[in-house]
Amino acid sequence: MSANTLRALVLTGDGINCEVETAEALRLAGFEPEIRHLNDLIREKLTLDALSLGYAVLALPGGFSFGDDLESGKVLALKIRHGLSWDLHEYADRGGLVIGICNGFQALIKMGTFGKDVSITHNAQGRFVNTWVRATPQRSRSLWLKGAGTMELPARHGEGRIVFPVKNRASVLSKLERQGMICLRYEGDPNGSEERIAGLCDPTGRILGLMPHPEAAVRGTAHPSWTGQPDGAGARGDGMQVFENAARAAREAR
Amino acid sequence: MRPEHVDPGAGAMLRRIELAQPELRRRIRWARLIDVFWLELDNPREEVIHALTEIFHDPVLKWLFTGDLIPSAADKHGGMQDLMAASPSLPGTFWALERRFRPGVTDNVARTLSEALGIVLGPRAGGIRAASGSLLLMEGPQLSEDALAGLARDVFCNELIESWTMLSGEELRRNSRFHPEQVQRQFPRVMLKGDRTVERIGLDGLSVSQLEEMSRKRLWALSGPEMLAVREYYSREQTRALRKTYGLADPTDVEMEVIAQTWSEHCKHKIFQARIRYEDQTGENQPLIPNEVNSLFKETISGTTAEIDRPWLISVFKDNAGVVALDEEHALCIKVETHNSPSALDPYGGALTGIVGVNRDILGVGLGAKPIFNTDVFCLAVPDYLQTLPDRLLHPRRILDGVRRGVEHGGNKSGIPTVNGALVFDSRFLGKPLIFCGTGGLMPRQIQGVPTHVKEIRPGDRICMVGGRVGKDGIHGATFSSLALDEHSPVSAVQLGDPITQKRTADFLLEARDRLLFRTLTDNGAGGLSSSIGELATLCGGAKMDISQAKLKYPGLRPYEIVVSESQERMSMAVAPEKMQEFLTLAENRGVEVSVLGEFTDRGLFEIFNGTEPVGILHLDFLHDGNPRLELEAVWTGSPPPPGQVETGFDREAGPMLLQLLSRPNIASKEWMIRQYDHEVQGTSVVKPLHTVSPGSPEERSGPNDGAVLKPKASSWVGVAVGCGINPKLSDVDPYLMAQSAVDEAVRNVLAVGAEYGRPDAVLALVDNFCWPDPVNDAGKAAALVRTCYGLREAALALNAPLVSGKDSMKNDFTGRIQGQEVKISVPPTLLMTCVARVPDVRHARTSDFKAAGDVIFLLGHGEFGLLGSELHSLLSERLREKGGHDRQVVLPVGTAGQGRVRAGRPHWEVANRVYRWLGGAEGKRQLHLRSAHDVSEGGLGVALSECMIARGLGAAIDLPEGNDPWEYCFGEGFHSFLVTVRGATASEVEEELSGLGVPFRRLGMVTSSRQLEVNWKGPAGRQSFQLSTAQLAQAWKKEGYWE
Structure with a gap:
């Protein structure tokens, strides 16, 4: 690996299906993405050390891993935990960056990345929904969202509603807020998520999970009303800054 | 779900109950939906507890009921x-329905649960069997056993594929359901006799009617002449001699099934x-239709393409x-399929297998293509159908709900965006819904x-079968769909798709393709192995297949069942011997199963063995070319007489009529449906089914687009446009016109969004899908088919x-009973045209929304519209029928009586080419000034204008041209017309260019900031006008609450 290359590992397999556009967004931001099948990583026993040495970013793309059966992201989380035993917090501490988008976010939650008191389930309306949302970065430690303003991004999910335990909801919420983990909120309410949470980060800000798809909003012509916007065709999509932030953070981490 | 959280699954179920049985819905005071699993595991209790806790336990969200296993x-x-x-009414009266x-x-x-257990238990996992279901828990004092049944x-259930049990509150409290014996009893278990017999079928000495009877009973769908041809083949000396060397004499059931x-x-x-x-009995002989048609396919389909012969055609009509x-x-690869019969029986499974099936056509074309979009078109009876249903038919609302979910799961879970489609409602789709699923790749x-x-x-x-396993599902799908549907249609024809197995298979085969690990492939669809291997065998001249090597879902399948089973998610591949090891290793690493079933040969035979037996x-040439030609009679007796007209005040009636048209299910917003499909996955979306302004804000508003545009390549601005055209109501006027209308609409839909047209290298291609009532022994329906084919040919040549x-589906009839009375319901002759075209640079793509006040509105095209066969005509016919009248008595409105006879819009291909060449960039350059474009189709100009206004909430003021009947101009339908807008400042430049090129157009008016539609015309009493607010138009179009 040359000193200037920033490699990114993009997972695929078992029904993950946004790996190509996620890799492309990372490439546009300056990474050298590698799409790798989870089975190959497990077979090769890619250790946390190898992950940290080899890759500046680990991306868990969107999709329908294991058909969303049982719970969305659940079986993927089990497979990663049992097959690879990566400690993502350790990876982050060593300078790694993690992004989980949509199904990847669900898997991160089910792996316990954001604590045992956060879960995610079916949208309140009981339906899958593909709609563009406005999502605003909050005051948080997230390196991925640093300096970003309100973004217009597509959301495409049936299970995007963050839930907390009802009994100690207040204390869970204040803990997340205290640690700067609530990093992205919807302007509207597309799915009934607690506190309109669209994304969470870990306390270091290096791990980001979010339901909307920044990788599907890197081009101006992806926006649902670009034909009516001045220079809609030439503009960049709002999602691009997420990946550019990561490239900046990755360079700083060396 | 713990009681303190809302239960969206129960909420969705209650909404479905509300739509189907509102009275019963009111009796349910409270409901929860619970996932149920049945499990069999050999592991010790502690390991099972540990595994189940890890997989299911989510203390934030869930409770886990496991009897005495994990009570905590x-x-x-x-x-x-x-x-x-937790029910609000205690002690309460509880009931539950459980389905499996x-x-x-x-x-x-259950498959995923087994995998999850395998992951968690690792090598210790033993003898896992799982089944899944769900339980609907309800509380309500007025609920009775009858109502719940x-x-x-x-x-709640489709009894074809699911069974259910009713449980009282008492039984639920007892917890006896967790006893191992009870679980054992409820476990769905396939019990087959395990009989490997191959039956010998004696054909000799049987009369034609006996042969036909045999064919009918065994669901072969072979006609008398075909049975005779089979018998003749077996009596040939050459056949007998060959069979003798294999120890065979009479035909086997395997052979008969393959044939x-x-x-x-x-x-x-x-x-x-x-x-x-x-024969044309009208006396107005259509010069383009000959009296003797040798083959509609050769003369009107493949012959038409051969005549047009474009350099960019790579492979047509010979692959998947x-x-x-x-x-x-x-x-770019394109295919559209229908899945009508299975969807009639099990809408969800039928549409799901429809979409994943057509995905496999794309995966199986050439060396394999990557699916990049799906399309879906549903033709159904109206969802608020109130009359008695024939026995065994499902209510159209259930069909719609099921097929929508099927396409949702099939597309979303496969990561393929669903970008285009249509919904067409007509009461004649009650017997057989038409479910079209398309995929582009x-x-x-070169690789x-x-x-x-x-x-x-x-x-x-080597012959390799890859992906899913073979089971009893989908036996006789191909022959079943070649028969009319009746109350005895077999349940084994129904299958459920498995998108995740298919996704794994697809990922694997694209990876294997890029490494050239296989020689070729095809999909396993209709006819199972008999078709896939039978067809591949023609590429080299033979195949020797051993079915005992096929991986099965469960033991006990008979040999012929293995050969014809249409179990899903399978591909058949030919792999060179030297690549086998690498091929098998990659498959194993991707979690994809491969059955090696023998090898391809050049012996001219399809040899099928069960082990060594x-x-x-069968001789391949007989198998593929031995069937006798069908002969059909077709007689065209002409269009029915047109309806009468009645003078109707346009000033009073036009506004209300426009609002009613906008609320028609054929026209109203499909947003409820579109948003449940992922139409943006793969990150390629440029023009979406809906354009949306101020997304995610309280001011968010959406309007419809004509087609979709994708940017499939990250490295290039080149785009793909896709659109469709379908207009079965015109079949009632003339199927010839119906076909032309479908072609024209499909082409206009891609032109509106920015496709190229007119230059020799401009890529624009059509796909035809015929869905017909059986034309065999029905000269009228056969004539409709002939006219449609020639109408299609004329339009395709002209453009x-x-x-x-x-693809064609020719048996879309239903015979059954309503309360003992026999009924036959046939679909109207229906042609779906799908158009794919290139967009040279997606940055010039267009959407239909009016962009800003002050923009000038033009109508492009000759502006000849007709009310005959229009949506307004359908609306008036339906109203009449509701009052007990007959279609023939319908009268259409006219501004001033005596203006002329009722007519349908007619094509004018020379005009079309002038308009389309300009829009498509072959002539002029000021099409780049267009700010919006929308075709004028269902509901005519009034509806098209409204749709353009809705997304941005703008207004419009237009003048209807003098000398036209306002009804006809505003609500008539026709050909070649678009509504387009340009900035006020560029309007005259555009007009100049259009005039110079001879493109017919008319300046209709302006986009305004008034938030209303204002239509002006010169009536008998001078200048008149009507107004409707944009909000009223949007409200009518959205018609909230109509759908789930």
Whole structure:
């Protein structure tokens, strides 16, 4: 690996299906993405050390891993935990960056990345929904969202509603807020998520999970009303800054 | 779900109950939906507890009821009563309905659970068997056993694939359901006799009617002449001698099944190959239609394409999909299929297998293409159908709900965006709904120098079946769909798709393709192995297949069942012997199963063995070319007399009529549906089914687009546009016109969004899908088919738009009973045209929304509209029928009586070419000034204007031209017309260019900021006008609450 290359590992397999556009967004931001099948990583026993040495970013793309059966992201989380035993917090501490988008976010939650008191389930309306949302970065430690303003991004999910335990909801919420983990909120309410949470980060800000798809909003012509916007065709999509932030953070981490 | 959280699953179920049985819905005071699993595991108790906790336990969200296994995973009782205690009405009257799959039905959730247990238990996992289901827990004092049984049958379950049990509150509290014996008893288990017999079928000495009877009973769908041809084949000396060497004499059931599948209408398209005598009794002989048609396929479909002959056509009509060049590097592949009969029986499973099935056509074209979009078109009876249903038919609302979910799961879970479609409602789709599913794909034109569109096999290549396993599901799908639907249609024809197994298979085969690990492939669809291997065998001249090597879902399948089973998610491949090891290793690493079933040969035979026992030996040439030609009679007796007219005040009636048209299910917003499909996955979306302004804000508003545009390549601005056209109501006027209308609309839909047109290298291709009432022994329906084909041919030739792929479904009739009375319901002759075209640069793509006040509105095209066969005509006919009248009595409105006879819009291809060449960039350059474009179709100009206004909430003021009847101009439908807008400042430049090029157009008016539609015309009393607010138009179009 040359000193200037920033490699990114993009997972695929078992029904993950946004790996190509996620890799492309990372490439546009300056990474050298590698799409790798989870089975190959497990077979090769890619250790946390190898992950940290080899890759500046680990991306868990969107999709329908294991058909969303049982719970969305659940079986993927089990497979990663049992097959690879990566400690993502350790990876982050060593300078790694993690992004989980949509199904990847669900898997991160089910792996316990954001604590045992956060879960995610079916949208309140009981339906899958593909709609563009406005999502605003909050005051948080997230390196991925640093300096970003309100973004217009597509959301495409049936299970995007963050839930907390009802009994100690207040204390869970204040803990997340205290640690700067609530990093992205919807302007509207597309799915009934607690506190309109669209994304969470870990306390270091290096791990980001979010339901909307920044990788599907890197081009101006992806926006649902670009034909009516001045220079809609030439503009960049709002999602691009997420990946550019990561490239900046990755360079700083060396 | 713990009681303190809302339960969206129960909420969605209650909404479905509300729509189907509102009265019963009111009796349910409270409901929860619970996932149920049945499990069999050999592991010790502690390991099981540990594994289940890891997989299911989510203390934030869930309770886990496991009897006495893990009581602490719920509240104080550890059982269902904990949940019941949360009901608002206590002590309450509780009921539950529990559903589970019938034995052998694909259970995807159980498959995932087994995998999850395998992951958690690792090598210790032993003897895992799982089944999944769900339990609807309800509280309500007025709920009766009868009402709940009705609920189970009509809403909660499809009894073809699911069984259900009713449980009282008392039983639920007892927890006895967790006893091992009880679980054992309820476990869906396939019990087959395990009989490996191959039956010998004696054909000698039987009369034609006996042969026909045999064919009918065994669901072969072979006609008398076909049975005779089979018998003749077996009596040949050459056949006998060959069979003797294998120890065979009489035909085996395996052979008869293989012949029946291969010769089925579904696979062979006998009607399109038939010799047809066509007679036109109207005296107005259409010069383009000959009296003797040798083969509709050759003369009007493939012949038309041959005549148009474009350099960018790569592979047409010989593979699983049409292949055209997108650019130097990539080819675009397209295929559209129907899945009508299965969707009638099980809408969800039928549509799901429909979409994943057509995905496999794309995966199986050439060396395999990557699916990049899906389309879906549903033709159904109206969802608020109120009359009595014939026995065994499902209510249209259930069908709609099921097929929508099927396409949602099929597309979303496969990561393929669903970008285009249509919904067409007509009461004649009650007997058989038409469910069209299409897929487009992208394929590199070469891989390591090997052209991808060529299919080649060498003798000695191995036969590999890849993906899912073979089961009893989907036996006789091909022959079944070649018969009319009736109350006895077989349940084994129903299948459920498994998108995740297919996704894994697809990922694997694209990876294997890029490493050239296989020689060629095809999909396993209708007819199962008999068709896929039977067809591949023709590439090298033979195949020797051993079915004992096929991986099965469960033991006990008979040999013929293995050969014809249409179990899903399978591909058949030819792999060179030297690549086998690498191929198998990659498959294993991707978690994909491969069955090696023998090898391809050059012996001219399809040899089928069960182990060492020969069970079927057929000459390939007989199998593929031995069926007798069908002969059909077609008689066209002319269009029905047009309806009368009545003078109707346009000033009073036009506004209300426009609002009613906007609320018609054929026209109203499909947003409820579109948003449940992922239309943006893969990150390629440029023009979406809906454009949306201020997304995610309270001011968010959406309006419809005509077609979709995708940017499939990250490295290039080249785009793909896709659109469709379908207009079955015009079949009632003239099927010839219906076909032309479908072609014209499909082409206009892609032109509106920015497709190229008119230059010799402009890529624009058509796909035809015919869905017909059976034309065999019905000269009228056969004539409709002939006229449609020639109408299609004329339109395609006129527009230089080659047909590249197609499919027909010819038995869309239902015979059954309503309260003992026999009824027959046939679909109207229906042609769906799908158009794919290149967009040279997606940055010039267009949407239909008016962009800003001050923009000038033009109508492009000759502006000749007709009310005959229009949506307004349908609306008036339906109203009349509701009052007990007959269609023939309908009268259409006219501004001033005596202006002329009622007419339908007619094509004018020379005009079309002038308009389309300009829009498509072949002439002029000021089409780049267009700010919006929308075709004028269902509901006419009034509806088109409204749709353009809705998304941005703008207004419009237009003047209807003098000398036209306002009804006809505003609500008539026709050909070639678009509404377009340009900035006020550029309007005169555009006008100048259009005039110079001879493109017919009319300046209609302006986009305004007034938030209302204002239509002005010169009536008998001078200048008149009507106004409607944009909000009223939007409200009518959205018609909230109509759908789930």
